[in-house]
Amino acid sequence: MRQVETDILIIGAGGAGMYAALAAARAGMDALLVDQSLIGRGGATIMAQMTVAAALGEAEPDDWHLHYADTLKAGRGLCDPALAELLCREAPVRIREMDEWQVGWARNDKGIAQVMAPGHSRQRCCYVDVLNTGPAIAATLRKQVARENRIRRVSNLVVTDLLTDAEGCAGAFGYLLAEGEPVAISARAVIIAAGGLTKLYRRNSASANMGGHSYHLALQAGAELIDMEFVQFFPIGHLAPRLVGMDPIMWDPFRYKLGGRLLNGQGEDFIGRYDGSNAEGYTTTRDLTTFAILSEVAAGRGTPHGGAWLSFRHLPEADLLAAFGPVIDKLRKNGIDLSSMDVEVAPIAHYHMGGIRVDTAMRTALPGLYAAGEAVGGANGANRLSGNAIPEALVFGWVAGQEAAQQAAPRRALPEAALAAALETYQARLQPAESGQDVIGALEAELPGLMWDKVGPFRNAADLTAALKRLRAMQIELATATAGENPVFNMQLQSWYDLRAALSSAEAVTLAALERRESRGAHQRDDFPTLQDSWQRNLIIRRQENTLALSKSPLLTVAA
Ligand SMILES: Cc1cc2nc3c(=O)[nH]c(=O)nc-3n(C[C@H](O)[C@H](O)[C@H](O)COP(=O)(O)OP(=O)(O)OC[C@H]3O[C@@H](n4cnc5c(N)ncnc54)[C@H](O)[C@@H]3O)c2cc1C
Incomplete structure (x- = not known):
């Protein structure tokens, strides 16, 4: 070592x-x-x-x-x-x-x-x-x-x-x-x-x-x-049509420069219904826009792929070119002509x-x-x-x-017990992988869908409870998984450590989301749809033995 x-x-x-x-x-x-x-x-x-x-x-x-x-x-x-x-x-x-x-x-x-x-x-x-x-x-x-x-x-x-x-x-x-x-x-x-x-x-x-x-x-x-x-779910992440080689959050600069119209599946401006704005500028905060888009989709007024339309068609082509010349060309290569078509956008973590x-x-x-x-x-x-x-x-x-x-503290020796434990975990991974089983790959494939479907922008107790149970079971499955004997360029080893970190972070997000029985900012609960003054508190998580312990701060008095 x-x-x-x-x-x-x-x-x-x-x-x-x-x-x-x-x-x-x-x-x-x-x-x-x-x-x-x-x-x-x-x-x-x-x-x-x-x-x-x-x-x-x-x-x-x-x-x-x-x-x-x-x-x-x-x-x-x-x-x-x-x-x-x-x-x-x-x-x-x-x-x-x-x-x-x-x-x-x-x-x-x-x-x-x-x-x-x-x-x-x-x-x-x-x-x-x-x-x-x-x-x-x-x-x-x-x-x-x-x-x-x-x-x-x-x-x-x-x-x-x-x-x-x-x-x-x-x-x-x-x-x-x-x-x-x-x-x-x-x-x-x-x-x-x-x-x-x-x-x-x-x-x-x-x-x-x-x-x-x-x-x-x-x-x-x-x-x-x-x-x-x-x-935070960024409200206008690209959804459709297919976009290759460009960032899914690239519509933000477009809106800073050109405004653009956000429309539901029926072609209506809808933001004003949620924040009382006149829907003209690009002024609504991210949490409210995310909520508004997903509420329209839930009410059956979404776009074909489940989002909202973002439209720049009302702008002269010359304005589009002046603001984003080279980017407009890249979009054209993706088959997107903003002067004649709208794109679909939806929230994205x-x-x-x-x-x-x-x-x-x-x-x-x-x-x-x-x-x-x-x-x-x-x-x-x-x-x-x-x-x-x-x-x-x-x-x-x-x-x-x-x-x-x-x-900085004075220099001291590395803690032997902690180092030995970390090394042991590392070496325990470098054992032959069980034949016919790809536990790491299966867990890696499952996690993003689980988090999106059950701990995503809209949450409720049943989904969060199911997610928490599954995340804990996944951690047990991962604990004994092995990555193969060869340490050189071992991508399974990297995935194992990535998953260990991802699963404990996911557990912390889910635990806190289940505890917070209100809707506030980026945390929206179907079963507790309003902001509650009694929940103006921080949720603190720390590890106790092998579980996560959660506590609440006293009531805060920060201006909301
Ligand atoms: C597409 C995109 C666009 C954004 N646009 C804006 C914007 O316009 N304005 C704005 O204010 N914010 C924006 N943000 C958010 C902002 O970029 C980030 O919040 C900020 O850059 C975070 O900086 P950081 O140094 O904390 O983390 P990062 O820049 O994410 O750096 C963390 C580093 O840690 C490394 N790392 C992770 N785990 C380990 C480990 N175990 N061991 C060793 N290394 C590790 C990673 O490889 C990474 O290089 C954007 C974010 C994204 C994803």
């Missing part, structure tokens, strides 16, 4: 992880930045499209207090006010720093271009280029990280277990995906920046490595999760508001363990505003790196 030592270990190299590594290095620490994919090229950051919310005030007067008020309102009373404040207050600092690093924010005659996005009260969202903001942010951070001698980067290393002792988190265990070689990492502080969990769902905007590792690692080590029931519970120093309940980015829960409450996730990754990443550096 390879043994490695560092000051600060950062798990996950998206926006949060790369920023954390920069902050730790600039505070004088050695940082080890590892990713199960390639550094700065896996996860959600590189996929982000067009919106980064920060109260820069370049398009019109703005102030972080206004951004904060919008964030709290969108969060439907469940935001952690201190985290939301940190996000909104520090977003402009990070966005201007990215500007100095030449990320290439789009500009107009007023300065950095900022557009309106649903739920924001000001033109606040900056971008680099249509559909190209995430790649530019990731590339800029990769460059900064590469310049820091104190940051060591290791791609294709999957962290499977955190190693803890009586004093807290002392490092991690993982393995190199290609070689299959186990690695033990000793660290003075550890930051989880391994992203969210939307790959758990059948319809999702995720890449392969957004499967809930953050939450599993945190639970297993003894940290707490908060409000796991709040999975996109982001996770819940996550690891931290304070404003990004500290978890376990000493020495920090978290940052989408892995963290609480800042966005029950519903996230468009454009808040990238600043969350950058701001929280920076804070986690700085705080971990300032508070």
